[in-house]
Amino acid sequence: MSFFCLLWVPFFYLFRKSLMSEGNSSGGVWALLLGSIIAIVQFFLGYIIIPGGFGVSRFIFGFIEIVSVPVLIPVFVYFLMILFRGFSGEIDFAGFALLWLFPVGALRALSWSSMNDPILLILVPLLWTALAAGISFFITWTANNFHVLKLIVSVLCIIILPVAAAASYWAFFSQQTLLGYGLLAVTNIPLAFSIGSGVSKY
Numbered sequence: 001m002s003f004f005c006l007l008w009v010p011f012f013y014l015f016r017k018s019l020m021s022e023g024n025s026s027g028g029v030w031a032l033l034l035g036s037i038i039a040i041v042q043f044f045l046g047y048i049i050i051p052g053g054f055g056v057s058r059f060i061f062g063f064i065e066i067v068s069v070p071v072l073i074p075v076f077v078y079f080l081m082i083l084f085r086g087f088s089g090e091i092d093f094a095g096f097a098l099l100w101l102f103p104v105g106a107l108r109a110l111s112w113s114s115m116n117d118p119i120l121l122i123l124v125p126l127l128w129t130a131l132a133a134g135i136s137f138f139i140t141w142t143a144n145n146f147h148v149l150k151l152i153v154s155v156l157c158i159i160i161l162p163v164a165a166a167a168s169y170w171a172f173f174s175q176q177t178l179l180g181y182g183l184l185a186v187t188n189i190p191l192a193f194s195i196g197s198g199v200s201k202y
Contacts, residue, residue: 009098
């Protein structure tokens with residue numbers, strides 16, 4: 001399971017790139033560098049939020065420390081870098097976030113390996129890739145042929161996705177397996193659309 005946590009994000013990145021890449025995406029070096037710095041800092045500092053069981057605190061812990069914020073940070077950083085610096089390559093939020101998660105996944109696999117928990121070592125990497133690809137899908141979908149209605153739908157979905165992902169982690173941890181699988185499926189719907197749109201180009 002530790003190998004899955006270590007290798008899933010790089011595997012998915014290469015799989016997605018083979019389907020969807022039309023050129024060199026921008027910011028790859030920055031993603032690996034900043035992701036490595038953040039991952040190392042988090043590894044030595046440990047968790048800021050300490051969960052208190054199966055309730056709201058566990059959901060907040062999953063949202064901030066485990067599932068959603070680790071993906072939202074590189075997406076936000078990439079947005080700021082595009083806004084203030086600009087890139088010469090193709091804009092790719094998912095690619096940047098996935099590259100950022102390479103070192104994050106590696107160090108999390110190292111720190112979680114002793115627990116041998118499939119929720120952390122298998123579910124969480126799946127949720128990371130679903131969030132990275134899903135958020136990128138809605139950003140791209142809105143940017144292409146912009147419309148106010150599409151913007152509203154995309155913003156709502158970008159807000160809902162991280163909540164659903166953290167809720168999936170919480171449900172599995174709370175042994176509500178059926179709810180966990182349902183939320184996992186919902187979280188992966190935009191990912192399926194993003195892959196389908198990439199395949200349809202060829």
